[in-house]
Amino acid sequence: MMTLTVYADSTPNPYKVTILLESLGLDYDLVHLDFSKNEQKTPEFLKINPNGKVPVLVDDGFTVIESGAILMHLAEKHGRFLPKDVQKKSETLQWLMWQMAGLGPVFGQLLVFAVAFGNEMPRATKRYQAEVLRLLSVLNSGLEGKDWVAAGEHTNADMAIWPWVRMTERAQIPLVDMPNLKRWYERLGQMDAYITGVEILGDKPEETRMKGFFGATVGVGS
């Protein structure tokens, strides 16, 4: 019997995987690790992922780390949410890489400096705020006249990016002057796989500490 096990916490990168699994209609087991208790750094978990991060997918005994690699593995295996046409496939992967190397790490650092460091280094916080807004603006332009991020169809690039755009809502960063992004974000947020993919993991209460802070300092309206 084939089994799928996902190791996850209530954070954007694991949401990508549950959204894809829900979109594919697959059954899977969930192992919830709590980052705030350092459960990603136990000796047992480091045997599964020596890099000490979630998500991890174990697909019938084969371990896949890194959310971007998990999305590609599942999409290629099931032949869905990744176009076969060479240029459309590349366009999908380009936006996936843009998220993995850009929006995700930069937004992650913003949360570190704003929340974990309590904005005690405002120059650093501002640097990441500006870069998050720049990246969101690039995405907004990319979505001009389009329903999906890449390839004119629903791909794993949408699933990789959406959970990080969702963090703007959690952090009360208003998507002012980004009508394409707002429209795309809200439409996907009404799809069953996106709703269930988030609900099954829940949210971290710590994020509420961001509220107000960003609304007061980003300064791009409401």
Next chain:
Amino acid sequence: MMTLTVYADSTPNPYKVTILLESLGLDYDLVHLDFSKNEQKTPEFLKINPNGKVPVLVDDGFTVIESGAILMHLAEKHGRFLPKDVQKKSETLQWLMWQMAGLGPVFGQLLVFAVAFGNEMPRATKRYQAEVLRLLSVLNSGLEGKDWVAAGEHTNADMAIWPWVRMTERAQIPLVDMPNLKRWYERLGQMDAYITGVEILGDKPEETRMKGFFGATVGVGS
């Protein structure tokens, strides 16, 4: 006639692409943009890559952004440096994603706080120093008993990671207690494609400002 054009600066992400192109023995045109003159942000270049970053590959009129997506595009197109076996291909992509989402962004932030911000926020600098060393240590463990990062063969994961490990040498971060990483790094550095891939782009003189700084503060021996 097919043409390949690479937009690049003298930095690790573009080296990945020139190393792969040299490994494939392909001819290509090089457009050198100087980041210190903001040449990645001109209106002309933003038409090619709205994200304003290098490398960019234009493959016979088809534009590919993000170094990780360029490596995958070229490797899949030419059927080399990316295994066809499902698990080996995934293992290669996992390490590529690990570099794109982890080692690259974290090392990049370390350079920002150490060099651009002149270490005026030492808590931030230390945070990235510690994370770079943790990631290098994970890589060193992954290379135990192995000649290549992934799949038991030379893949684009080696080409993605090597230029960032090279930055440890530029920054004088000694690879103490990382014998597997040191052996792999030095062996690849003697291969023609790696030598030429770097030489064709050159090095940024600004990096010399890191010297001494890291040797004095990392504190992991020599």
